[in-house]
Amino acid sequence: MASTSHPISKTSVTEKPLLVSISGYALLVVALVLLAFAGISFLQAHEPTILSVTLFVLSLLIFKGMSVIAPNEAVITTFLGTYMGTMKKSGLRWVNPFYSKQKISLRARNLNGQALKVNDKSGNPIEIAAVVVWQVDDTARATFDVDDYSVFVHIQSEAAVRKLASSYAYDHSEDDHADITLRDSTGLINEYLERELNERLARAGVVVIEARISHLAYAPEIAQAMLQRQQAAAMIAARRQIVDGAVGMVEMALLRLEDKGTVTLDTDRKAALVSNLLIVLCGEKSVSPIVNTSA
Template identity: 65%
Template sequence: MQEKKLTSVSGYIFLLFAIGCLALAVLTLVVSIQEYGPFPAIVLFIISIFIFKGIVIIYPNEGMAATFFGDYVGTMKESGLRWVNPLYNKTKISLRARNLNGQMIKVNDKMGNPIEIAAVVVWQVADTAKALFEVDNYQTFVQIQSEAAVRFLASSHAYDNMEDENSQEGATLRDNTGLINKFLEQELDERLGQAGVRVTEARISHLAYAPEIAGAMLQRQQATAVVSARKQIVEGAVGMVEMALERLEQKGVVRLDEERKAAMVSNLLVVLCGEKSVSPVVNAGTLYN
């Protein structure tokens, strides 16, 4: 079912005509009831009620879907005072953007780790015919399908790539937020399209490990950070030792055999990589004694 436009006319003329018929009915009932009886007044009163029934008020960003004995006639989106066939069954529907603040749910990610995740979805009705007639309740449909999309997204991606920090296999929920939000929008568009709903924006609003594994994962992250920091320190220290040996050899300050070089490298690495400050030992004798 596709949305189609409902033709309508301005309601101000019909409003004036209905008020005139109602006033004329009252006047006829008062003045001519003895001569013509109440029948003309009743007819005018029914005509005015019939015209009043066809007058509708459409607010900005609002639509009105009309059916005629069960058949969908069309949707009117022109704002203001409008008039349509009084026999139409009219249903108003909001076209404004709405926020869905999803509840926090617990789900297993791609690696099987339990995580907590929630999303905020901005959506609006784009096709009133689908929203009203393709699904039972489009608002409930949006809520349930949004939760299902978040569950599917979380189970299709890992929370974090802890095994290999340099791996490029797929996006993770924590490190690729922008890409994950795009995936969520695409998934919601596919699910909510049949209800005539367009997703304007979708973002992950909450993401964390479940409490039962949060402590263990925090220790793991801290250990990974320590190893990464130590790796950088060692790489820097080795470079500084290499530079020191090269400068000593170029300047000819002192000549060291392989054993003394090994001792010097060991001492420099201890100084550069150690966590505590080092107390120097002054050799009062010769270099080799």
């Protein structure tokens, strides 16, 4: 399948690490100490003082700059609408308290797509669905280049599955000359789907780990007709194999009779013998043939 290029916008924001970020454990202790001194100062003066208010505000600013980052999680920071960087190191981190912070998951996710009704390359309606395993790779693109990256993944996955289904025939019975079909070339089809999804989702900073077709069938309105055609094709193939084997056995029988000189058969007798043997070998029911070799 010819892949379609989906170039990333020139205004795209690329992920970068946040340089101004420190461990928050020591500052947490400092904030608690400041909060305690602010409380003590307030209790001693029995009214808010400049010292108690200052200590209280400083402790609040330290607390506001704290971020708890779990494994496979990131925090995106912005300041007055400007992207400052992404924190990915897990633990308690502290940044400028005036930065806006947004958490984003880096864990792998599953998208179990619904069955879509699409026309394949031959125009037959089929039902197809895919399972996609994906995760956020570039937090900046996932946050700033698309409105909602989860919805973007869902819609683009459906579009990719529809394009894939319309690019190939369901099986070889639909297109005898096709090298790749949806049913008979599962490995290649999955590779093409994964490649198409990665190209479509690159602008959202999402990478596809695995993509597989989970459901493939003819649409209900033509399923019965297609089943009858497949059964007919299977019956024809079986009959062809039976006839090929029977002809070989008849040829072998005639050669052995002639080589051993058991009987001498003219052309008419050979034709009759061949006819009887084919009836015996190709018939569906048991028969009791009478082979007459006398003059």
